[in-house]
Amino acid sequence: MVQTMATRFQTGLRRLSQLTILPRIWFFYLAGLSIALLRRLLWTAGGTPVENTEEILYVAKNGLSVLYVLENARLLSQRGNAKCAVTAPPWLRREIQRRAREASLGIRFTPLHRAMFAKWKLIVYTHHYLGFCFDRTTPSVYVSHGIETGKKTRYDTLYTYGFKGMRTPREPVYHSMIATHAAEIDMASREYPSYRAVVTTSTDAVLERLIFRAAQKHSLKTRLGIADNKPVALFMSTWGRPSLMSSHGEELASEAEFLSEDFQLIFAVHPKLIGSRRTQSVLRTLKAKGAKVIPPVMSWVDYMAVSDVAVSDITSMCLYSALLGIPIVFLGCSLDRLIPGGLVDEVVRHSSQARSVRDLKTRLWDALDRPNREVVKRIRNQFPHLGDAAHLIGTILGDRSAITCLRT
Structure with a gap:
């Protein structure tokens, strides 16, 4: 009802x-x-x-x-x-x-x-x-x-x-x-x-810059102060509802320590969400627990270039990740907001989806162990002018x- x-x-x-x-x-x-x-x-x-x-x-x-x-x-x-x-x-x-x-x-x-x-x-x-x-x-x-x-x-x-x-x-x-x-x-x-x-x-232009920077992944990690002891997980959130931070922000903050046992956490949040008190509170908690939060005025390109796996909603950033071959786990997706056959619809349907934040750790390791190369090929075919x-x-x-x- x-x-x-x-x-x-x-x-x-x-x-x-x-x-x-x-x-x-x-x-x-x-x-x-x-x-x-x-x-x-x-x-x-x-x-x-x-x-x-x-x-x-x-x-x-x-x-x-x-x-x-x-x-x-x-x-x-x-x-x-x-x-x-x-x-x-x-x-x-x-x-x-x-x-x-x-x-x-x-x-x-x-x-x-x-x-x-x-x-x-x-x-x-x-x-x-x-x-x-x-x-x-x-x-x-x-x-x-x-x-x-x-x-x-x-x-x-x-x-x-x-x-x-x-x-x-x-x-x-x-x-x-x-x-x-x-x-x-x-x-x-x-x-x-x-x-x-x-x-x-x-x-x-940003996609081409991203591909260029990804080729410098090891030197970029050193410059950004990111260690090699754990895989880097990039969390990407669009704005509005239902977005990753709007739907699961508090839960991600409470489970940050659990996820940090296996992954280095980096968060990229849409600038429209940054002004929200709720989002600011979540981001402060994440930073206090050791996660890296990319400021809205800072480029996310280098951080995506060094990432090993990603967690996303239906933000366009997930397409950049897919084109780089970064495995993606989707959380908080609403497919009814997507035009059938669109690029994000294609990526979501051929990628792993987590049931909850607690389920993320298992899903992230599965995505790393069994990356879906087919989705990368399907998406790249839509970009004939790369380079x-x-x-x-x-x-x-x-x-x-x-x-x-x-x-x-």
């Missing part, structure tokens, strides 16, 4: 959310027109844009997207194009500047209020909902902050190719969208047919920055 009522409530909430889709699209469309009018008035009064530049602007929303911004900028720098700027919330400024220096990237920070009133050679987005702020006549490219999983949002649509990427019900916000794997174009077109004209298959990221993404961005945009 209670379960039936809960199901009806979730269905009703989903239907209510779907009714808000068109009003939200038109709200941001009108907000964008208002900002465009203000920008035009400022340009007219001032004679020139605030920054009349030939730089490529990257737009980052949080610590998670900073990783994707810097990796794509790194690819451009390999092609001799290092004239880039990035705009993000002010609290990310120091982290962006530090990581750009470490990567020897010539990328500067500019505040959002200046960036949105400037003229740019090209704008690269890693999140939705910011495109309405900028000049729509400037060529724009969307680079997803993760591999498209086939996971449905509470609006019953895909995140990357849902309504958030549409300027109007028939017009995408972006001039190009870089798909990370072959199936994305069809997935996108089922959501909104007009996506087919702008989605281009390439590959994922060509610098050429493909650089070409796409170069082509877009060279065009004369005809849309008004």
Whole structure:
């Protein structure tokens, strides 16, 4: 009875959310027109844009997207194009500047209020909902902050190719969208047919960086201070319900010592969960019991590269693990949120699933002893362009920055 009522409530909430889709699209469309009018008035009064530049602007929303911004900028720098700027919330400024220096990237920070009133050679987005702020006549490219999983949002649509990427019900916000794997174009077109004209298959810059770092696993372990006496287990959690930390966080904290008997524990949690008091309490307990918790502004790439096995929910991080050949045990998965035949659906159905946290130790050892090589092969077939990221993404961005945009 209670379960039936809960199901009806979730269905009703989903239907209510779907009714808000068109009003939200038109709200941001009108907000964008208002900002465009203000920008035009400022340009007219001032004679020139605030920054009349030939730089490529990257737009980052949080610590998670900073990783994707810097990796794509790194690819451009390999092609001799290092004239880039990035705009993000002010609290990310120091982290962006530090990581750009470490990567020897010539990328500067500019505040959002200046960036949105400037003229740019090209704008690269890693999140939705910011495109309405900028000049729509400037060529724009969307680079997803993760591999498209086939996971449905509470609006019953895909995140990357849902309504958030549409300027109007028939017009995408972006001039190009870089798909990370072959199936994305069809997935996108089922959501909104007009996506087919702008989605281009390439590959994922972070994935290529991850494969490169995994080849340096032993030296990375030394640099990160990770010993060789126990296998490294990486716990990966998306946000919302049901996610690994939301469903099993307290239980993982209470069983950390039990799991640490056999494994070195590392936790990577979605930035949207970090602000929760409940999550903060769980993470403090895990750290007190010897687990490593990756801060939200820190790249998880090196930690995944040194991992031997993973525990996951339906986060896109599980796809990176699968592509590296890291065995995965799933805990707290809800398959009804996945589009049948999507990549995560494929990985979940061909991987081990734990019944509880207490069951994890046995499942992790089984996964290490009997890794499923077939799932790695099936997933890798969806990424025919692996190894060509610098050429493909650089070409796409170069082509877009060279065009004369005809849309008004």
